Amino acid sequence: MASAHQALGDARRVVVKVGSSSLTMPSGRPGKSRATGLDRTRIDLLVDALVGAVKDGRDIVLVSSGAIAAGLEPLRLGARPRDLATQQAAASVGQMLLVHAYAESFGRHGLHVGQVLLTADDLQRRTHYRNAQRNLDRLLNLGVIPIVNENDAVATDEIRFGDNDRLAALTAHLVNAGGMILLSDVDGVYDANPNRGSANLIAEITDEAMLQAVDTKGASSAGVGTGGMATKLDSARIASGAGVSVIITSMDNAADALAGRTVGTFVHKRGKRPPQRRFWLRWASVPKGYLTLDDGAVRAVVKGRKSLLPAGVTGVAGSFAAGDAIELRDLQGVAVARGLSSYDAGEIPALLGKQIADLDADHQRELIHRDDIALL
Structure with a gap:
């Protein structure tokens, strides 16, 4: 002691x-x-x-x-x-x-x-x-x-x-x-x-x-x-x-x-x-919205510590700009992480469920980079 x-x-x-x-x-x-x-x-x-x-x-x-x-x-x-x-x-x-x-x-x-x-x-x-x-x-x-x-x-x-x-x-x-x-x-x-x-x-x-x-x-x-x-x-x-x-x-x-x-x-x-x-993301930031992730995306982010890609996201809510903190939630609505969005909220609906290779050149990147994700 x-x-x-x-x-x-x-x-x-x-x-x-x-x-x-x-x-x-x-x-x-x-x-x-x-x-x-x-x-x-x-x-x-x-x-x-x-x-x-x-x-x-x-x-x-x-x-x-x-x-x-x-x-x-x-x-x-x-x-x-x-x-x-x-x-x-x-x-x-x-x-x-x-x-x-x-x-x-x-x-x-x-x-x-x-x-x-x-x-x-x-x-x-x-x-x-x-x-x-x-x-x-x-x-x-x-x-x-x-x-x-x-x-x-x-x-x-x-x-x-x-x-x-x-x-x-x-x-x-x-x-x-x-x-x-x-x-x-x-x-x-x-x-x-x-x-x-x-x-x-x-x-x-x-x-x-x-x-x-x-x-x-x-x-x-x-x-x-x-x-x-x-x-x-x-x-x-x-x-x-x-x-x-x-x-x-x-x-x-x-x-x-x-x-x-x-x-x-x-x-x-x-x-x-x-x-x-x-640390700032987890404890000091205030989320401006959230993304809903399917089970595969939750596993990739939480267990694999991967970046969040559009293919694994099923929904978006809130009003936020690129660079704002948002929550990542599973299909039951439980927050599993926070991250800094790479996009404005209005851009995301058109990207949901799609592979990056299928997107236009301006959107061929992750929704949130793994370095900008903090697990909860």
């Missing part, structure tokens, strides 16, 4: 995600979950742990929730607002307070921070994805601690990550991290809901089957956040499947997790880091 955790302790570049509930002060009123503002003592404790790793020559990227929670007190809001406009207003005020608190805390150690605000659209668009990657890499090369957060001030329900746990996993691949630590007010993953009776800490999760088997029913999230154990496991699945070691634990264990000590729940990495294009 210790050697497994040490894999993260040895990682040169680590993404650390912290939730809102770990950064804010509770109201102190029985039965109330609202926050009264940022807890500067807690922020300092987290920063001290991160600085220890930085001084050891490691790169740290901090994905921090807390903007909306930080905006509640100055706006005199009694709880996290439900309507989008007020959430955006709270984020606008709170993000400044949050980053200022981090800047002051890291400044005690002579370190600088840089704010990186992202929306899901930034990672769904290939060019924006690469721009975000270059920005983060440059900040790290300059010795700056990137503070990453979803841009809640402009994000809408349609273009949200859903939770910063998922953003952390995407960021881990974006910066080629070797490890990811998910911090909250829970010390790890349990085999049952600890709030409902007896439960045992799961020390290690070794494969996909164990991730899927964890019971997250009834798990609650903090009143000032949006996440829960289900989103952390989803994040761990994304990151570990892309060759990133993961620890899920409480913020009090941040220093131990960074050092590779046995704390929380360790999720083993599975496989190697996938090519950037395929």
Whole structure:
């Protein structure tokens, strides 16, 4: 077990995600979950742990929730607002307070921070994805601690990550991290809901089957956040499947997790880091339509890792242009892959079921090249 955790302790570049509930002060009123503002003592404790790793020559990227929670007190809001406009207003005020608190805390150690605000659209668009990657890499090369957060001030329900746990996993691949630590007010993953009776800490999760088997029913999230154990496991699945070691634990264990000590729940990495294009296709892209494949085409794409040819496609749906991401579905409607279309949606119906040799010169190519296909 210790050697497994040490894999993260040895990682040169680590993404650390912290939730809102770990950064804010509770109201102190029985039965109330609202926050009264940022807890500067807690922020300092987290920063001290991160600085220890930085001084050891490691790169740290901090994905921090807390903007909306930080905006509640100055706006005199009694709880996290439900309507989008007020959430955006709270984020606008709170993000400044949050980053200022981090800047002051890291400044005690002579370190600088840089704010990186992202929306899901930034990672769904290939060019924006690469721009975000270059920005983060440059900040790290300059010795700056990137503070990453979803841009809640402009994000809408349609273009949200859903939770910063998922953003952390995407960021881990974006910066080629070797490890990811998910911090909250829970010390790890349990085999049952600890709030409902007896439960045992799961020390290690070794494969996909164990991730899927964890019971997250009834798990609650903090009143000032949006996440829960289900989103952390989803994040761990994304990151570990892309060759990133993961620890899920409480913020009090941040220093131990960074050092590779046995704390929380360790999720083993599975496989190697996938090519950037395929990772982006699977986890960050939003399909603009889909193609329906016959059984032979499904076998060719999934098992044979072949390009998708017109002969094996029976239907097309959606409005997309050449270069857009689309889903590939079997005859039962189950998505088996995503890919980048070589054609506009309007061109494809005339090509369905035909051999490439029978097409005119302008269309004698695959619908989707195998290098542009990511299996689901």
